[in-house]
Amino acid sequence: MRRYNSQADFIKEKYGVRLQKLVVDAGFTCPNRDGSKARGGCTFCDNNAFHPNYSTPDKTITQQLDEGIEFHRGRYRHAGGYLAYFQPYSNTYASLEILRQKYEEALSHPEVRGLVVGTRPDCVDEAKLDYLAQLARNHIVMVEYGIESCYDATLEHINRGHTYAEAVKAVEMTVSRSLPTGAHFILGLPGETREMMLAAAEKINALKIDSIKFHQLQIIKGTKMEVEYASHPERFVQFSLEEYIDFFVDILERLRPDLVIERFAGEVPPRFVNSTPWGLVRNVELIRMLEKRLEERETCQGRLYNREN
Numbered sequence: 001m002r003r004y005n006s007q008a009d010f011i012k013e014k015y016g017v018r019l020q021k022l023v024v025d026a027g028f029t030c031p032n033r034d035g036s037k038a039r040g041g042c043t044f045c046d047n048n049a050f051h052p053n054y055s056t057p058d059k060t061i062t063q064q065l066d067e068g069i070e071f072h073r074g075r076y077r078h079a080g081g082y083l084a085y086f087q088p089y090s091n092t093y094a095s096l097e098i099l100r101q102k103y104e105e106a107l108s109h110p111e112v113r114g115l116v117v118g119t120r121p122d123c124v125d126e127a128k129l130d131y132l133a134q135l136a137r138n139h140i141v142m143v144e145y146g147i148e149s150c151y152d153a154t155l156e157h158i159n160r161g162h163t164y165a166e167a168v169k170a171v172e173m174t175v176s177r178s179l180p181t182g183a184h185f186i187l188g189l190p191g192e193t194r195e196m197m198l199a200a201a202e203k204i205n206a207l208k209i210d211s212i213k214f215h216q217l218q219i220i221k222g223t224k225m226e227v228e229y230a231s232h233p234e235r236f237v238q239f240s241l242e243e244y245i246d247f248f249v250d251i252l253e254r255l256r257p258d259l260v261i262e263r264f265a266g267e268v269p270p271r272f273v274n275s276t277p278w279g280l281v282r283n284v285e286l287i288r289m290l291e292k293r294l295e296e297r298e299t300c301q302g303r304l305y306n307r308e309n
């Protein structure tokens with residue numbers, strides 16, 4: 001038994017197999033880049049840093065899925081099925097007609113059992129969510145919102161283009177349709193202290209999400225965040241690897257015990273970042289370190305949840 005609710009265990013228990021996500025770039029853009037909300041995007045963003053090589057928008061969705069399956073087959077022989085993960089940019093930012101074409105092409109792949117749709121809280125509406133709920137009658141369909149911070153001042157500072165209240169509303173609209181709903185947050189955004197990040201756990205607990213992903217802030221080359229970091233490093237809390245693991249244990253203790261932890265850290269390929277303060281640490285190693293620290297501290301997810309709520 002793990003001391004936290006991991007997504008790998010949750011999926012295996014719920015669906016009986018290990019499901020591997022395959023990133024699909026369906027050629028969507030983002031309202032924070034094309035001018036409808038803002039231009040230039042969030043100050044930390046460079047989507048290229050999160051793309052595997054098999055997933056580029058010049059290929060059809062079917063080609064990307066075929067190549068992704070080939071890529072993962074060599075690495076994870078035990079995947080019992082695949083989920084098309086519409087990850088880059090905002091994957092509900094198009095007409096319903098276009099969404100139908102893209103999602104249904106992915107679902108027609110014989111090895112794909114469902115979709116994970118990554119998007120912004122301000123890029124969903126009733127009609128799009130109704131359509132996803134309809135797809136969910138016959139497929140696995142999960143929605144993942146980039147929320148990044150619970151604090152409006154931070155969201156404004158990083159040019160996010162939406163408020164936390166909009167995120168809460170999008171989550172509520174999604175869970176009311178019984179769609180499994182996840183959220184992504186970044187730890188270490190400028191202006192946020194350790195205390196603020198810890199206090200955010202209470203707001204996260206109140207969000208009706210099923211799963212959560214955290215990433216430590218990484219400064220991607222060529223972004224506005226890189227410029228800010230160079231001129232105002234004092235705005236950023238920087239964690240050594242050991243400090244981050246320990247700090248994440250503090251967060252885990254405060255999160256509600258039923259929340260599925262999909263990820264708590266991750267590293268983009270070194271060519272995209274201006275430094276790699278942790279060295280190159282693989283995900284399995286991060287998980288091993290977290291589990292070891294939880295054991296050393298004799299604690300677990302949710303240990304402080306009841307007391308604080």
Ligand code: SF4
Pocket residue numbers: 030031032033040041042045046047088089090120146
């Ligand atoms: S992080 Fe997402 S919302 Fe922000 S600019 Fe990049 S694609 Fe758009």
